[in-house]
Amino acid sequence: MSGVEIPYVSSPRPDTGLVNAKLGIWLFLASEVMLFGGLFSAYVLLRVGADVWPEGSTILNVPLATLNTVVLISSSITMVLAWASLVRLDFNKYRLYNYGTLLCGAIFLVIKYIEYSSKFHHGLYPSESTFMAIYFTLTGLHGIHVIGGMLVLSYLCWPGSKMWKTEPIRFTGRVEVAGLFWHLVDLVWIFLFPVLYLM
């Protein structure tokens, strides 16, 4: 490729103590926080302005969502273990844990699909009420983030893992950064779950 070598790709800059990707991902996560912040702000405004606001548990399926919470939290711990395995130079274990994370992501999406289709089956579309509208928008956008995270993890699991042979430190950094994004997805769900289902 090009002859230019960008500094601080895998070793941290001394005065900031950071590699570029670490700073970059945290900035990205900050913007994600503002994105969901905008939507949560919309939720609060709509709820405050509404004459009646349904209790989530009367419309939505709390047990399924609880299961989904457990699934996502589990995926977070496998993500941490995957990264830790790389630090311990155990690539096979990394892959194993990564499969675990991907599996959890897939289970989450399947459960989400079951929830959505039962809603559609009962004629509950986003146009039904502002509650259903914000429910579908928030969970839908979160679902897109799950899919995005899974794509990144799949890349790091298969084609992108070639880097482990050439630049192991940089690759470990990539997995760590992908993990930070994955934890954010988990974090958003931790707030979505009570806000939509339990309140």
Added chain:
Amino acid sequence: MGKVEGHDLEELNSHVRTCIAIFVGLLALTMITVSVSYLDLPVPAAISLALCIALVKGSMVVSIFMHLVSEKEIIFWSLSLTVIFFIFLMAIPVITQEDIIKQTIEVRH
């Protein structure tokens, strides 16, 4: 062998142990928040409790899983700025919504 690629293995092991403890804690808090929701508390109490538990869970994820506790200064700076603007974004529209002109004035030509 004490260190692999600049990471202290002892430190890593203890970090992983903390993470697993946090994982168990998150599961427990999930169960608590769901069971509380079946208690039919009055709405304001239910909302505050659910939000508090979510906040605790969220800070556990951010500080341990995303190891923000051991992160560098610049990241704190950018995140604290985000938190401040996040609060603006959440609070001000709602306050504005509450403070509206309700009086009507008769206009005569």
Added chain:
Amino acid sequence: MEHHEELPFWRKYILSTDHKVIGIQYALTGGFFLFFGFGLMMLMRWSMAFPDQPVPYLGFLFSESGGAISPNTYNTFGAMHGTIMVFMGVVPLAFGAFGNYVLPLQIGAVDMAFPKINAASYWALFVGGMIMLASFFLPEGPAKSGWTSYPPLADIDVGAGQTYWLIGMVFLITSSLLGAINFITTTIQLRAKGMTFMRLPFLVWTQLVTAILLLLAFPPLEAAAFLQLMDRLADTSFFLATGLVVSGQVADISGGGSPILWQHLFWFLAHPEVYVLILPALGIVTEIIATNSRKPIFGYKSMVYSLIFLGFMSFVVWAHHMFITGMGTTMNAFFQTTTMIISIPSVIILSCLFISLWGGSLRFNTPMLFALAFLPMFGIGGLTGLPLGLSSADIHLHDTYYVIGHFHYVVAPGTLFALFAGIYYWFPKITGRMMNEVLGKIHFVGSLIFMNLVFFPMMIQGLAGVNRRLYDGGASYADPAAVIDPGFYSHVANVLHLNKLMTYSAWALGIVQIFFLINLVWSIKKGKKASRNPWNSTTLEWAAPSPPGHGNFDGPIAVYGNPYEYSVPGEERDFSPQFEPGGHPQSQKEEI
């Protein structure tokens, strides 16, 4: 270090990851959209001065309305003019182009921190721009609810134009986010040895603060765009209140939404966006004034602190765009106060720039002329904003031509002059050749005169009460037969003759730009050859060859002093570049 691999054309110029090529891509795209948006405006001005009359030469574009611009077409042009100028013209030029090209050079970096993400950022802009352009070919035309896309109008607008607008905006927002992440990381991580934060050229500071604003202010608009997309595509009612009546019929919606919600989310972005437009311009002007007054910038540190304060405050002023939505007096007072406070740092920065001129040995070359003109023009733009920030004065001025005049003074003779100045100033670095001074000066004088002739009458019209977004420039509004109370609008009638003056001036302004375009194209091949440092300037970009090769500098580069050390007493030359060890008596005390 250099590999000298010959890359094929499409890798070198199209899918390049080199920040300089991407900067030029941004510049060409932004420039194209600026002229496109300007073209829309020239057609709109025809309609305002000569309503319902066929457009000369271009009437075939409007054949279904007999060659004249119909109110509907006018609305689409108005909405797209605003969108294109703000999001696809000025931001890509000021932030994308100057930031990409100059910022890494000024901090002594070899490239951006994430070159591939940088390329992705440009291509997201490109796709967003293409979607916006494509919407012009829709049967119902592009978006027509104003660049602000206020619901319920934008929600219920027929045709796909508004949907295209929203999808295009999502791409443009993504582009800005990726760019912002890159800029912040690059500035923090890739500074050369010795480049401390207080040695950063002011342009780098402005780009850094701009990037932070984009990073944190754009996502809420993205959220709002998703919500409006849901409203349009999934029939939700996020922005539609219960009992909405459309064309005399109660709309078939669930209701329960709030049109004010959109305004909050929109202005949460769009007020910081104003500073996104102006801050890079302030940075460019600072560089040029320092170089061409041969003096250090007065109060560099207070400018930096003002800038940071300005960036912070820009997040808490947004509802001053919403004074007449029925907000209560408490919130009005709050936003009015923050708005008055935010003018203080702007005034500090502008005052520092004025004082920097005092006692300098001014060189009146084209970039300096544009930079000097920027100061009073931005001053007028800023000061005319104060009455709009006062909630009681705003009741009269809201949505009149006064608003249009105000923000155009900030962005057109303000930011655009700074951008022109920047193009003339860095052109020798980019191409290795100088631009022509005579053509440049014609361009400057013409632009200065006609910009003012276009925008100053708007203030007069606005104070008289002429509303914005009227396809006939207010003619029917001032027609005694058409209004209930004849005479009530006679004060409007007295200022309508200004429409023709503004229209002729707008076209003249267009003609003057031809000199610029000729100059630009001619100078690439035929301009006078430029050395590495043609302006005898002090910042790092002038240490690189003109044009800089791959990797920018000849070798490792270090910084030894403050950015603007001109006319240091006891020195042989009147400039002490940051990249040369000698001539920094002030900075030597500090750590290198």
